[in-house]
Amino acid sequence: PGTGEINYDYLFKVIENSDYNGWVGCEYKPQATTEAGLRWMDPYR
Structure with missing residues (x-):
């Protein structure tokens, strides 16, 4: 999340409107704790 090519805002809006x-x-692969990784x-x- 936050890197790469996936536009999560767009993707989730398309799913929501479908x-x-x-x-x-x-x-995901957390860099710290699981909770921090899911923020x-x-x-x-």
């Missing part, structure tokens, strides 16, 4: 009604999985998701909760 008829999709399932799970979305996100893979990137806060705006999407």
Whole structure:
């Protein structure tokens, strides 16, 4: 998160505005604690 080529804002808006009604999985590799590594998701909760 925060690096690479995925535009999460755009991607999650497209999913939200679609008829999709399932799970979305996100893979990550924390640099510190798990909690700190998942903070990137806060705006999407």
